[in-house]
Amino acid sequence: MITTLQSTFCVDSSRIYATGKSNGAGFVNLLACTPSIASKIAAFATVSAAFYTGTFNGDCPSQRAIPILDFHGTADTVVSYNGGQSHGGTQVSIDNFRQGWASRNDCQNKSIISHLSEETDPPQGKKI
16 A cells, blocks of 8 residues: 555655554554564554454564554553453553563663543643
């Protein structure tokens, strides 16, 4: 698809990104772990990702450090942050996912985890 779009349109190949949510995020991880595809994509982002052990084995060959950003809530009731059983399969914990990428990208002890406020509504008069 990337090749077809590049041959049809003016595409800046240094600005091609992949992102997905839930199972789509699991697919984005698969793209990042496929060297022939990952080499064509500048960066990857996953949101509320579902990483099943049958499709995510932690072994992810790459020819370069892969820029990857992950968003996942600890209160997610569909795809648990801590992994576990869901939809008939076993899900990898987000910490294992994050640590795997940090290791592959040679970024041990350099990954950043940000925790947002537990407030569900912004204070009156403030925009988020």
